[in-house]
Amino acid sequence: MKYDFKAIEGKWQKAWEEKGAFHAKNDYTLPKFYALVEFPYPSGQGLHVGHPRSYTALDVVSRKKRMQGYNVLYPMGWDAFGLPTENFAIKNKIHPKIVTENNVARFKSQLMSLGLSFDWSREINTTDEGYYKWTQWIFLQLFKKGLAYKSKMAVNWCTSCKCVLANEEVVNGVCERCGSEVVRREKSQWMLKITAYAQRLIDDLQLVDFIDRVKVQQTNWIGRSEGAEVDFDTTAGDILTVYTTRPDTLFGATYMVISPEHPIIEKWADKISNMDEVKAYQVEASKKSDFERTELADKKEKTGVEIKGVRAYNPVNGKEIPIFISDYVLITYGTGAIMAVPAHDTRDWDFAKKFNLPIIEVVAGGNVQEEAFTDVATGIMVNSDFLNGLEVADAKVKITEFLTENNKGHKKVNFKLRDWVFSRQRYWGEPIPLINCEKCGWVAVPEESLPLTLPEVPSYEPGADGESPLASLDSWVKCTCPQCGGPAERETDTMPQWAGSSWYFLRYCDANNPDALASKEALDYWMPVDWYNGGMEHTTLHLLYSRFWSKFLYDEGILSNPEPYAKRTSHGMILGENGEKMSKSRGNVVNPDDIINEYGADTMRLYEMFIGDFEKAAPWSSQGIKGCKRFLDRFSAMCDLAKGNGVTECLESSFHKTIKKVTEDIDNLKANTAIAAMMALINEVYDAGTLTMDELATFTRLLCPFAPHLAEEVWSEVLHMDGFCSLAQWPEYDESKTVDATIEVAVQICGKLKGTMNFAADADKDTMLAAVKADERFAKLIDGKTIVKEIVVPGRLINIVVK
RNA sequence: GCCGGUGUGGUGGAAUGGCAGACGCGACGGACUCAAAAUCCGUUGGUAGCGAUACCGUGUGGGUUCAAGUCCCACCACCGGCACCA
Numbered sequence: 020m021k022y023d024f025k026a027i028e029g030k031w032q033k034a035w036e037e038k039g040a041f042h043a044k045n046d047y048t049l050p051k052f053y054a055l056v057e058f059p060y061p062s063g064q065g066l067h068v069g070h071p072r073s074y075t076a077l078d079v080v081s082r083k084k085r086m087q088g089y090n091v092l093y094p095m096g097w098d099a100f101g102l103p104t105e106n107f108a109i110k111n112k113i114h115p116k117i118v119t120e121n122n123v124a125r126f127k128s129q130l131m132s133l134g135l136s137f138d139w140s141r142e143i144n145t146t147d148e149g150y151y152k153w154t155q156w157i158f159l160q161l162f163k164k165g166l167a168y169k170s171k172m173a174v175n176w177c178t179s180c181k182c183v184l185a186n187e188e189v190v191n192g193v194c195e196r197c198g199s200e201v202v203r204r205e206k207s208q209w210m211l212k213i214t215a216y217a218q219r220l221i222d223d224l225q226l227v228d229f230i231d232r233v234k235v236q237q238t239n240w241i242g243r244s245e246g247a248e249v250d251f252d253t254t255a256g257d258i259l260t261v262y263t264t265r266p267d268t269l270f271g272a273t274y275m276v277i278s279p280e281h282p283i284i285e286k287w288a289d290k291i292s293n294m295d296e297v298k299a300y301q302v303e304a305s306k307k308s309d310f311e312r313t314e315l316a317d318k319k320e321k322t323g324v325e326i327k328g329v330r331a332y333n334p335v336n337g338k339e340i341p342i343f344i345s346d347y348v349l350i351t352y353g354t355g356a357i358m359a360v361p362a363h364d365t366r367d368w369d370f371a372k373k374f375n376l377p378i379i380e381v382v383a384g385g386n387v388q389e390e391a392f393t394d395v396a397t398g399i400m401v402n403s404d405f406l407n408g409l410e411v412a413d414a415k416v417k418i419t420e421f422l423t424e425n426n427k428g429h430k431k432v433n434f435k436l437r438d439w440v441f442s443r444q445r446y447w448g449e450p451i452p453l454i455n456c457e458k459c460g461w462v463a464v465p466e467e468s469l470p471l472t473l474p475e476v477p478s479y480e481p482g483a484d485g486e487s488p489l490a491s492l493d494s495w496v497k498c499t500c501p502q503c504g505g506p507a508e509r510e511t512d513t514m515p516q517w518a519g520s521s522w523y524f525l526r527y528c529d530a531n532n533p534d535a536l537a538s539k540e541a542l543d544y545w546m547p548v549d550w551y552n553g554g555m556e557h558t559t560l561h562l563l564y565s566r567f568w569s570k571f572l573y574d575e576g577i578l579s580n581p582e583p584y585a586k587r588t589s590h591g592m593i594l595g596e597n598g599e600k601m602s603k604s605r606g607n608v609v610n611p612d613d614i615i616n617e618y619g620a621d622t623m624r625l626y627e628m629f630i631g632d633f634e635k636a637a638p639w640s641s642q643g644i645k646g647c648k649r650f651l652d653r654f655s656a657m658c659d660l661a662k663g664n665g666v667t668e669c670l671e672s673s674f675h676k677t678i679k680k681v682t683e684d685i686d687n688l689k690a691n692t693a694i695a696a697m698m699a700l701i702n703e704v705y706d707a708g709t710l711t712m713d714e715l716a717t718f719t720r721l722l723c724p725f726a727p728h729l730a731e732e733v734w735s736e737v738l739h740m741d742g743f744c745s746l747a748q749w750p751e752y753d754e755s756k757t758v759d760a761t762i763e764v765a766v767q768i769c770g771k772l773k774g775t776m777n778f779a780a781d782a783d784k785d786t787m788l789a790a791v792k793a794d795e796r797f798a799k800l801i802d803g804k805t806i807v808k809e810i811v812v813p814g815r816l817i818n819i820v821v822k
Numbered sequence: 823g824c825c826g827g828u829g830u831g832g833u834g835g836a837a838u839g840g841c842a843g844a845c846g847c848g849a850c851g852g853a854c855u856c857a858a859a860a861u862c863c864g865u866u867g868g869u870a871g872c873g874a875u876a877c878c879g880u881g882u883g884g885g886u887u888c889a890a891g892u893c894c895c896a897c898c899a900c901c902g903g904c905a906c907c908a
Contacts, residue, residue, distance in 0.1 A: 232826055236903060239825060244907075263908060276908090321906085347906045357908045365823085366906055435907050555902075629846070631835055635828080636901085643834060646846045652861090692836070695845035702845090705862095765841040770889045772841055808888055816840050820888050 020737055022655035022729065024619030031731045032134055040743055041085075041093065041136040047544040049090035054081045055524055055584075057553035057561070058096040058143075060516075061122035062103055066129040067601070068609045068627070068639065073552050073590045075624045076633060076690060078135045080550060082724035083685050085136070086749035092545055093136055094527040096143035097123050101516045105447040109479050115447045119146055129611065134620045134727050136745065141530035145519030150526065151449045152470035153536040154518050157568065158441075159452060159463050160575060166212040167441065169461065174440070176204035176485065183444050183485050203305060206485075209442040209451060209512065213567045217241050217434040219581070220566055229587040230634070233558050240559040242435025247419050249358060249428035251275060251331040255290050257283060259331055259342070262353030262433055265363065265395075266422065267414035269335050270403040271381035272358040273371070275342045276323065279304040280350040284326070292328040297344060300324045304346040321347055321370040333358075334427040335404070335418075345370065353433055362387035382411060439564065441515060444487040446479040448513030456500035456507040465501050473513075487511040520561055521568040524548055524583060536577070543579050551584040562587070588688055591636040593627070598638045609639050621726035622648045628690035628725060650694075651729055653701055654722065658737045660708065661715040672759055673703050674714060678752035681721050690725070697721060712738060717750045765816040766791055768800045776817075784811045791817055 035041060054077045059070060081093040099119045108115040123144065130137070143150055161167045175184040179199030183206060213220075221241050224234045246264035253259055259275065277283065279301045288294055300323070323345030330339050347366055348357050361371035361378045368391035371378055378387050383401045385392025392398070400406040405421075406414045422428030442451060452464035452471040464471050474495050476488045489495050490511040500507040522536065528545040529537035553562070569583035594600055595607025602608065614623045626647040631637035677700045684693035700718070704710050710718075716738050723730035723744050734744035761777050764787070774796050778787055788809055791797050797819070804821035811817050 232903090235826060239904065242904090242907065246908080261908080265908080345906095347908090349907065352907045359908085364908065366908075369906095433907080435904090559903085629834090635835095637834070640834065640847070642847050644847095649861095650846085656861095691834095692845080695836075698845055763841085767841085767889075770887095775841065810840090810888055812840055812889095816889085818840080818888055 020655045020658040027732045028728045031728045043092040052084040052089040053092045055548045055551045061126045069593045079724040094141045095137040099146040148470045155452045173203040174206045211439040213439045236558045248431040253331045255329045261356045261358045266418045268360040271360040271379045273377045277356040278348040278350040290328045365391045442512035446488040451510040453510045459502045521565045548584045550586045552588045594638040629694045675752040675756040767818040
C-alpha cells in the first residue's frame with residue numbers, strides 16, 4: 020500500500036468528527052476512564068512541539084482504553100484569561116475577547132491536525148460567561164464559608180508599570196515584563212484560606228498515585244513543622260510570644276528578635292528610648308526589594324537594631340535578655356518573633372557574632388564558639404537545669420510539658436504555606452462578585468444574577484495607582500446593596516488566572532449544564548480523574564489550588580471524593596536540537612505545523628512518543644524523526660506481504676510477545692519501548708517475508724493508538740473491515756505462547772561469561788549442568804578444578820564457580 | 823544551605839540483581855541505478871590479533887554478592903524545586 024499521509028489524515032479526521040467517534044457516552048453503567056491533560060493557554064504563538072508530547076501520551080492511553088471497552092472521557096478546553104492576551108489587546112487595540120477567539124481557533128485546528136481523540140462536544144473556555152458563572156459561584160461558596168477574606172498585605176509593586184504583580188510575575192526581584200525594580204507595598208487584597216486545608220493537603224497525598232517528586236514538592240511547599248509557642252514576659256508588661264521548633268534549647272536563648280513589621284513596636288513606642296533608630300530601620304527594611312533581601316541572606320550579613328527600654332525574661336530561668344528588630348525574622352511566619360539561640364542556630368549565631376551577644380551551649384557535641392551546632396540526632400542537653408543529660412528529642416517533650424503546666428507555652432504546628440492572594444488589578448479575568456456596602460460590609464452578588472459579566476471599558480490598562488481598569492467605570496462601581504438596597508460599590512478586582520483552572524476538570528463531566536457546575540450524577544460517575552498528566556511547573560500552584568478547591572467542594576457535598584486526581588504523571592520538556600530550551604531568541608524552535616506538513620501527524624505522534632523516557636527532557640532530532648517515518652513506510656509496504664488467514668508459525672510467539680509488551684508499556688507510560696517492540700516485530704515479519712491478514716489486523720490495532728490515521732486506512736482499505744479501527748477490540752495475547760520452546764542460556768564460569776547454550780524451556784537443572792560440563796568449550800575450563808558452587812537461573816543463566 | 827533527580831557507545835536511549843548497549847539515528851561496506859535520492863542487505867562499544875579469542879568497559883573511589891548499570895557507603899558533575907520559614 021502506498022502511504023499518502025496527506026490524503027489519509029484529513030480523511031480520517033473528518034470521519035471521526037462527523038461520526039462523533041470519540042464522544043464520551045452518558046451511559047453511567049459502563050466502566051469509565053477519565054484521562055486528563057492540562058488545557059493550554061491559547062497564546063498568540065500557536066502550538067509548541069512540547070504540547071503534543073503530553074497530549075499524545077494520554078491520547079495513546081485513551082485510545083487503548085477505548086479499544087479495551089472503557090467509556091473514555093478525554094476532553095480539551097482553553098484556559099484563556101490572562102496577561103499576555105490582555106497585553107496584546109492593549110498594544111493592538113483589539114478586544115481581548117477577539118484575541119482569544121483568534122488564538123483558540125488556531126490552537127484548535129492545530130490540535131485537530133494531530134488526530135487527538137478529544138471529545139470536542141465538551142470543549143470549554145474559561146472566558147465563556149456560561150463557564151465563569153460557575154467560577155464565580157464557587158468563589159461565593161468560599162466567601163460564604165469564611166474562606167475568602169479581604170486583608171491588607173504586602174504585595175509586589177512594579178515601580179515602572181505602577182501595578183501589582185503576582186509572585187510568579189517577579190523574576191529575580193525584578194518585573195518579568197519590563198525588568199524594573201519591584202518593591203513591597205501594602206495593599207488590600209482578597210485572599211483564599213488555603214491554609215485551613217494545609218494538613219489535609221499533606222495527609223491525603225497518601226490516597227493518590229502521584230509520582231514521588233510531585234508528592235515531595237507539595238509536602239515541602241506546604242512545609243509543616245512541629246514545635247512550641249513560648250510566652251516571654253517583658254519589662255513592658257506585655258507578653259511576647261515566639262514560635263520555635265527547638266523548645267529544648269530554651270536555656271540557651273540569650274536574646275529575642277522580632278520582625279520590623281511586628282505590631283508590638285507601635286504599642287511600645289513611648290517606652291522605647293531609641294525609637295528614631297528603630298523607625299529608621301523599619302523604613303529601610305520596607306524599602307528593600309526582594310532581590311536585595313535575598314542577596315543579603317546569601318551573604319548571611321545580618322542587620323538589626325536593639326530595642327532599648329524594653330527587655331524580656333526567659334521563662335525557664337527568669338534571666339533578663341535584650342530584644343532586637345531584624346529583617347531576618349519574617350512577620351508572615353510563626354508569630355513574627357523568635358527566641359534566639361546562637362549556639363544552635365546558624366542565623367542566630369551570625370547575628371550574635373555581629374552584635375557581640377553571648378553564646379551559651381545547651382546541647383553538647385560541637386564547638387559553639389566556632390560555629391552553631393545544629394545536629395539534633397546525637398546531642399545531650401547541658402547547662403539546662405532539669406533537662407541536663409536528656410537527649411534532644413526527650414528534652415523537647417519535657418520542656419513542652421513544663422511550659423504547658425506553667426502556662427508559659429504549648430505545643431504548636433506551623434506551615435510555610437500562605438493564603439492565596441486572589442485579586443488582580445486587571446481587566447481580563449473573572450470579576451469578583453462582591454459588593455461593598457457602608458452599612459452591611461462585603462455582600463455577595465445574588466447567585467441568581469450570576470454570571471457577573473465583564474463590562475466594556477474604554478481602556479484595558481491599569482490605573483495610575485495600580486487600580487483595576489474596572490475602577491474607572493462609574494457605571495460598574497456604583498450599585499445598590501443587595502441586602503439593604505442602599506448605595507454601594509462593586510469590587511473592581513478580577514480573579515487570577517488560576518481560578519478557572521482550579522475546577523475545569525469538573526465541568527468536562529457535564530460541560531453544557533446551565534443549572535449546576537455539573538450534575539451530581541455526572542460528577543459521581545466520572546470523578547476522580549483516573550490519570551492526569553501535566554508539567555512539573557504546576558506542582559505547587561495549579562495542582563495544589565485545584566486539590567484545595569476539590570476538597571472544599573467535597574466538604575460542600577458537591578463531590579464524593581476528597582481528591583480530584585487518582586494518578587498524576589509528568590512529562591519532560593522537548594528541547595531544541597542543540598539541547599537547549601526552545602526559544603525564539605535561541606533560534607531553535609520547531610514548529611509542529613511544519614513537521615506535520617513534511618512527515619504527517621502519525622510520524623509526529625510516533626516520534627514524540629519514541630523520543631525517549633517520557634519523564635525526562637529530550638532534544639528534538641530532525642534525523643530521529645526520519646526513523647519513525649521509515650517505520651510507517653515499512654508498515655504500509657508490509658501490507659502487500661499479507662495473504663491468507665490464520666497464524667504464521669515462525670511469527671506466532673513474536674506476535675503474542677509484542678501484544679503483551681505494547682499492552683503493558685502503554686499502561687506504564689513506556690510508549691518508547693512499546694514502539695521499539697513494534698519495530699522489532701516488523702523486522703521479523705520482513706525476515707519471514709510473509710504474514711497473514713489476521714496478523715496484519717492484529718498489528719494494525721496495536722499501531723492504532725500511536726498512528727491512528729494509517730491504522731484506519733489499513734483497517735478499511737486493506738483489511739476491508741467495517742467501523743473504525745480506533746473502536747475495534749484491542750488484541751489479546753496468550754501468556755503460554757509468549758514463551759519460546761527453546762531458550763538461549765548464558766554460561767558463566769566464576770561469574771564470567773564464557774558462551775551460551777540452547778535448552779528446552781522445561782529443561783531441569785541437572786540436565787542443563789550435565790550438558791554444560793559435557794560441552795568442551797566449558798569442560799576445559801572446569802577440568803582439574805574443584806566445583807565450589809553451581810547456580811542455575813531458569814531460562815537465563817548457568818554459573819559454575821570453580822577453585 | 824535544604825529537598826529531589828540524573829550520569830550508559832559517535833548520538834537519542836534499552837536493560838524484574840542474571841548474556842550491558844534492545845529499538846532508532848549516524849557512520850562504514852554492498853545491491854539496485856547512467857548517476858543521485860529513495861529502498862533493500864550486511865557491519866558497527868574500545869584495545870590487541872588474519873583468526874578463534876583475550877583483556878577493558880555503565881561519572882569517581884570503596885563495599886556486599888556466585889553475579890552489580892541496578893543494592894550499600896563516600897565523593898564528583900550537571901539539572902530541577904525551595905530558600906533568613908526560627
